[in-house]
Amino acid sequence: MASKDDVFDSFERVIRERPVVNPWHEISPRDRAYQPDYHLLATVLGIPLSEKRGSESGRLAKGIDAWVAHELRRAGFPADEVWPRLTKPRVLPREIGIFLDRLPKSMRDDVYEQVLKNKTVAPSEARVLGRAYVKQVDVLVSQWSRGPELLVSTKSMVSSFRNNLPNRFEESYGDAKNLRGRYPLVSMGFLFVLRSTILDDAGAWEKAVDMLRKLQGETDAYDATCVVLAEWDDDDFQGVRIRTDDVPEDLSADRFLRTLIEAVLDRTPVEMHVEVRERREHRELPLEESDTGALISLRDIGG
Numbered sequence: 001m002a003s004k005d006d007v008f009d010s011f012e013r014v015i016r017e018r019p020v021v022n023p024w025h026e027i028s029p030r031d032r033a034y035q036p037d038y039h040l041l042a043t044v045l046g047i048p049l050s051e052k053r054g055s056e057s058g059r060l061a062k063g064i065d066a067w068v069a070h071e072l073r074r075a076g077f078p079a080d081e082v083w084p085r086l087t088k089p090r091v092l093p094r095e096i097g098i099f100l101d102r103l104p105k106s107m108r109d110d111v112y113e114q115v116l117k118n119k120t121v122a123p124s125e126a127r128v129l130g131r132a133y134v135k136q137v138d139v140l141v142s143q144w145s146r147g148p149e150l151l152v153s154t155k156s157m158v159s160s161f162r163n164n165l166p167n168r169f170e171e172s173y174g175d176a177k178n179l180r181g182r183y184p185l186v187s188m189g190f191l192f193v194l195r196s197t198i199l200d201d202a203g204a205w206e207k208a209v210d211m212l213r214k215l216q217g218e219t220d221a222y223d224a225t226c227v228v229l230a231e232w233d234d235d236d237f238q239g240v241r242i243r244t245d246d247v248p249e250d251l252s253a254d255r256f257l258r259t260l261i262e263a264v265l266d267r268t269p270v271e272m273h274v275e276v277r278e279r280r281e282h283r284e285l286p287l288e289e290s291d292t293g294a295l296i297s298l299r300d301i302g303g
Helices: 009-017 038-050 059-074 094-102 105-117 161-182 196-200 202-215 253-266 274-281 292-300
Strands: 024-028 031-034 126-129 134-137 139-143 147-157 187-195 224-231
Touching: 009 038, 009 059, 024 274, 031 253, 038 059, 038 224, 059 139, 059 147, 059 187, 059 253, 094 105, 126 139, 134 147, 134 161, 147 161, 147 253, 161 187, 161 202, 187 196, 187 202, 187 253, 196 202, 196 224, 202 224, 224 253, 253 274
Parallel strands: 147 187, 187 224
Antiparallel strands: 024 031, 126 134, 139 147
16 A cells, blocks of 8 residues: 555556566667557556545556656666656655765665655655746656656546546646747657546547647647556456557557657757667667766765
8 A cells, every 4th residue: 555645655566576678679670669568557557446546546647657657767768867766755856866876875874764854855746847837747857967858747537528628638738838838849748548438438539539639739739649548347346458459549658658759869969868779779879878967966976
């Protein structure tokens, strides 16, 4: 059971036990496909649902965030640059992590405990300033010297689709404009998890698909949007099934993650995110990671 102040505790064990396999598969010498771990997603979503603690408790949404963050770590982004982190604190500037690692062992545990207690240094949520207002971001890749590079907003909806879809569209559209206005080069996506019962209402499903396509149809909105259809039985819960066959290709999770990751690589010099590039290309690159932020951090603390 998760602690009251950290719902990610529920998902940490199953994510940690999952083997980390390179998600990129070569289609041709010039093309790659990204294969998300849908089995893990189904397992993670099943945890709050099996406890009867679904969307109302917020645990379903946090499970989605934990899975997206795991996918970004699978792609090669450093663990401390992807928030929420796998371990507590869920948000911690990478440079502080370097500082903690460099401390003598006799001091490290005590300082770490103090960091955990300091919500200013290690908050439970990532918040960034947009053009008009501060926004809590569900999943974020960021480093001190580069700032936010990848932002993902996640939402879930399990019922009352026709009534709630307009509100989700307004919220997501406004958030996109707000964040893009301050970070024009950021890779930004919107992931929507819907219960598969929406397929029983053809009009609501068509509306959701149209909404998601419009959100990625403007240059100053999202780079990619995605819908995940999750199926389960409330009366006889036997786990969650991810229904990929019913999702249009342009809104699939594999295309979504591929687009966002490749946008980061396209918008940064080749000596940055070397590990991500190597995993995508299945080869070692003759490059050393450019890590100005870490060098400054270590110099400042006498490392």
